[in-house]
Amino acid sequence: MLELAIGIILGCCALGAGVAMIAGIGPGIGEGNAVAKACEAIGRQPESKGNVTSTMLFGCAIAETTGLYALVIAILLIFVAPNMLINVLMRALGR
Template identity: 45%
Template sequence: MTDAGLMAIAAGIAVLVGVGAGISTGLSTGRAVEAIARQPEASGKITTALLLGNAFAEATAVYGLLIAIMILGKIAG
């Protein structure tokens, strides 16, 4: 296999980081809804923690996408 082929596989693996971010965002949102249903008076604190955690998860997905773009730039260049 050529170097370009291996780099393309690496870019595909880097994009798979988004799958983990999607799963974690879905799970955390579900748990936050359950927590708010059990304790509605704490919804402000729960929502704040949820948004902060989701922001970190999505930032990880963006980093994976950027790495993939950088790798693909090496193939083209």
């Protein structure tokens, strides 16, 4: 029984991490849009390349934030949560 419980905990943590990383789609699309528009702008005005590039990098970094939230949650679920949850289970069972 205990093995089953621990297995469910580990499996659900891995599943949760995978589901959390679905959020990676959003920043991918957003940054792709940003870079596409930046390329267009540079094509139209090649002399403003430096400004456009630095603004694009800045915007990309901000668009990345939601993806990074998901990443932090996934990393916590993989490396931190299993140990913690198994400890809670053990304490509940009195071992």
